[in-house]
Amino acid sequence: MGKDLTLQTAARRQLLWQELDLLCRLGLGQAPVAAEICAVLRALVGADAAALFWLDEQGRPEGFHHEDSPASVRNLFLNEFHLFTGPGETNIHILARPEGPRVGRLLSPGAAYYRSNSHNLLMRPNGHHYTLDLRVEVQGPRGPVTRAVAALFRAHSAGFCHGFSAAEASLLDRACASLQRAFQPQAAPSHLSAHGATGHVLLDGARLRPLSADAPALQLLQAAHVPGLGLYGAGAAALPANLLALLGLLPGQSRLLPVPRGLLALHISPLHAGTQPTAQDAAHWLLTLQLQRPRQIDVVRRVVELPLTPLQREIAVLAGLGHARADSLALTGVSNAALKKHLGAILEVANVGNWDELGRSLRG
Structure with a gap:
């Protein structure tokens, strides 16, 4: 009986390793597959929750996915990041620095960490006490660049009443090779499917400031986790004046923004007749949003089943x-x-x- 259980556990772990590698080899980056990656890492090591933070080619934070973070904490992280940048704070910038061990820097963080905003405003409201972190570096033109930070969390109780071990840190470190593959350049996904309702934001023509937004648009913007755009629990009036800049969009443009669970299709068009109008000509502009899910992700999910x-x-x-x-x-x-x-x-x-x-x- 014990031997059979060990074999089942080994087979399950082998399947999880392969699922992780298949997801990262899709060439989508880490944002679209972040939810799936977090679920695999949590199951492989054993944790209450997982989070993944991804960075651009210059090592600047671009977005994140956290499995169970309350809305208030997400808003705080996205809108008030300066609270976590002072002396003694352990933020994503610190964990992304290419120095020290790439795994387990928060295994024994010291007393100062438990007095920091990072712990008391982010970790504690999430119910987290222990953290196991992993820095994912990719070779760039000028040397290694950190492209992601993965983190696993445990509470004092609720199934895990102890911190992470060195063996578990080694297990997470093994995931680094797969996570690095997510940033290897590949062709854009050719198979996309609409996922959920289409959202709309109305902007004025003179200054391109948001005037109103429907419920699907707010939900899509909330779930995008764009820095400076923490909108959980907020209404249309809370949309920032520089919304288009935060989304990296100009009038008349379209783009696919990598976000958790897919690609956010964005398009802004004028709401009046005429050809190629400028922002000064248009009375209003309409921003249309639609979450597009790469079918490659579902291919992996169906295969591993x-x-x-x-x-x-x-x-x-x-x-x-x-x-x-x-x-x-x-x-x-x-x-x-x-x-x-x-x-x-x-x-x-x-x-x-x-x-x-x-x-x-x-x-x-």
Whole structure:
């Protein structure tokens, strides 16, 4: 019985490692897959909650995903970050510095940490007491640059009444190789699906300041976790005057903003007749928002739910991502005979007839 349980635990952990690697190899960055990454890391190490903070190519914080942070704490973190930058504060900038160990800097933080705003205004309201952190560095043109900080949390009780161990720190450190792959440049996602309602914000034509917003727009902006845009529990009147600048958008532009759970499609257009009007010409502008979910994420989720071997999952994911059957020979390194054998097992489990049907079923 004990041996069977150990084997089940090992198999489950192997599946989680592969899921993490598959998600990071999608080439979407970390924002769109942050929720999935947090869930995997929490399960791998064992924690009450997880968080992921990602940074741009210059190492400046861009956004975050926290699994169970209250709205008030998220607003504070996004809008009042200066509270966590004084002496003795351990903020994301500090954890992102390429110095000291990349994992476990908060394993034994010292008495000063427990007197800091970082602990008393962020950690304690979340119910967190112990933190295990990981710095993710990627090689840039001028050397290593921190692109993400992952953190796991435990409370005094509720299942985990002790801090993290050195062995658990080593386990999280192992995740670094996969997390680094998320920042390898790849083509933009070609398969996107609408996820939720479309939101709209009305702006005046003269100064491009928000005048009103519908409920879906507020929800999408809240969930985007853009620095300076903490809007949890707020109404349209709380929208900042520099909303477009915070979103990196100019009149007439469209962009896909990487956010937790997908890409936020943004488009701003004039609300009057005419061709190529300027901001001075338009009486009003309309900002349209729609969360787009890359189908690659769902492909990984569906594949890991199938009772397949690790190699068979690698093959199945290639079909779901739109690769040709012939491509899988070079990408997996298997022979044609081995591919035929594994593909037969995959098709049977997925209840489809051929490679193309497998890809379509995994994309949904």
